[in-house]
Amino acid sequence: MLLPVVACGNDSNTEVTTTTKKEKVQDWLIEVGEPTETEGVLEGQLCLDQDTYNLYQFIGGAWALVGSIRGTGDEAPAIESKNGVWYINGRNTKLFNGTPAKISVIGDYLHINGVDTGIIHIVEPYVPEPTLEYLSEEEFNEQPAMFGSPWVSNNTRMKILVKVRMSKGTTITFLGDTSVYCWGVMETTDKESATDGVWKDSGWNTTWTNPQERTYTTSYLTGYFVITIGKFNSEGKVGEKLTDDELANIHSMFKVEGIKAGDENGNVSNNGSVNNPATKETMIGINHRGWYLAPENTLAAYRESYNHGFEYVECDVQFTKDGVPVLLHDDTIDRTSNGSGYLSQMTYAEVSQYDFSYDDSDTVNDFSAYRGEKIPTFAEFIALCKELGLHPYIEIKGNMTDDEARALIKIVSDAGMIDNVSWLGFSGDALSKIAYNCPTARLVWVITDTNATKIAANNIPFAQMNLMTGQNQVVFDIWYTLATQDVVDVVSAAGIPLEVWTVNDINAIKTLHPYVTGVSSDYYNAKEVFENAGIER
Secondary structure, eight states, X not given: OBOOEEEOSXXXXXXXXXXXXXXXXXXXXXXXXXXXXXXXXXXXXXXXXXXXXXXXXXXXXXXXXXXXXXXXXXOOOOEEEEXXXXXXXXXXXXXXXXXXXXXXXXXXXXXXXXXXXXXXXXXXXXXXOOOOOXXXXXXXXXXXXXXXXXXXXXXXXXXXXXXXXXXXXXXXXXXXXXXXXXXEEEEEESOSSGGGSOEEEOOOOSOTTSOOOSEEEOXXXXXXXXXXXXXXXXXXXXXXXXXXHHHHTGGGGEEEEOOOOOOTTOOBOTTSSBSSSSOTTOOEEEEXXXXXTSOTXXXXXXXXXHHXXXXXXXXXXXXXXXXXXXXXXXXXXXXXXXXXXXXXGSOHHHHTTSOOOOOTTOSSOXXXXXXXXXXXXXXXXXXXXXXXXXXXXXXXXXXOOHHHHHHHHHHHHHTTOTTSOEEEESOHHHHHHHHXXXXXXXXXXXXXXXXXXXXXXXXXXXXXXXXXXXXXXXXXXXXXXXXXXXXXXXXHHTTOOEEEEOOOOHHHHHTSOTTEEEEEESSOOHHHHHHHHTOOX
């Protein structure tokens, strides 16, 4: 019996209606017992079993157990609807009608679409298949039995799940007789398993009964795909049974060229390159808050970054009281200006009155030559980066709203820089807002879990569920002394590149683990350090 939730919880106007008819209510179904019906259910649909509080999600045409939600005891979660948005225990889960939900577990708590619901996660979540190994093009073509697991429907058509992760531009050629066989391709985004991916029905012949093409080129930036093959009967329709010999040799009917499985440093980026601005032969240097001999987070500091050979620069972004994004690291302007007060309590006009050519914590360097330097708006900073050819690392301070995320993305997009920025942050929730509003965004997550076990249990699952869109690149950033072999083993197994911060010791840069591809520093450009030392990366 399904119970569509109108609203529940502490709202005095809430009510729960009971019905025996299956009904979709926003993104939730409430049922007594494990859901079994699939007709009319949308991909990403959620269903809560009111007996056990087990939570299911409709994934790949079937219901999958993703967790069990309760409060701190055995009480039911408070689920309520306000203005078409669902809340759990008073938290906005961002579940809108028709929007698939992303579910993850961080520590002991269930997150939905990157929002911590505050609900204890009790049951083990749905665990996808292990990541499949890369195969070279030669292995793919010469040893076809290694890459496919065919399954058959009444011997009338066969599907081959290709167990190799490929990039955009891989070409599949059908070598069989198109008067006898019909074939097609279905791609999925780069997830742990095909059923966990986002499927794209593309690459089919004109119709099953009239094949026109022999080749198909993959279009997802990185992912898996399924090949389906059928055999025509005497009426010219797919339905003839495949023989045992055909089933045993089906792989030989296909040739795959141009496999771009990536290297050990990760996935494909939003522009088709390796999941890092650097290649595996080098290491990039990111200038932390601009050049250290100029006042931090000012346009002068970033001009000096450019003058000193940096191509990548990091900044800190916050919003004024009237919603203008500006560059500032601290909550207050006390340390870096001749004024005082919290930025969040000042309008842009108010904060613009002050001189930001100071640093009370720097007792060595004299910034008097930069007197009169104003706090830059984020738009001014992006315009400067475009002018100088700099790649900005945009650190989001704390969390932010969806409107703030969209405002930042719009500024970058309007400047024509959307494919040449990295979004940096300690908050996975903040980065998930960027990913939600800009699926191709390159995300650099500064992780604070300090051992490989915690990273594997917390950060990697969250990144896979909330940050990786199938169209973007995700990088982990960690304090440089923590980039140990066990951490590298964990992140490399997940195909996630690793960068480090903030390294102001030239010898420490030289001795970083070879897997590290980016270094944030106040004044050392890691790329130049290695080039000058004649060290190949």
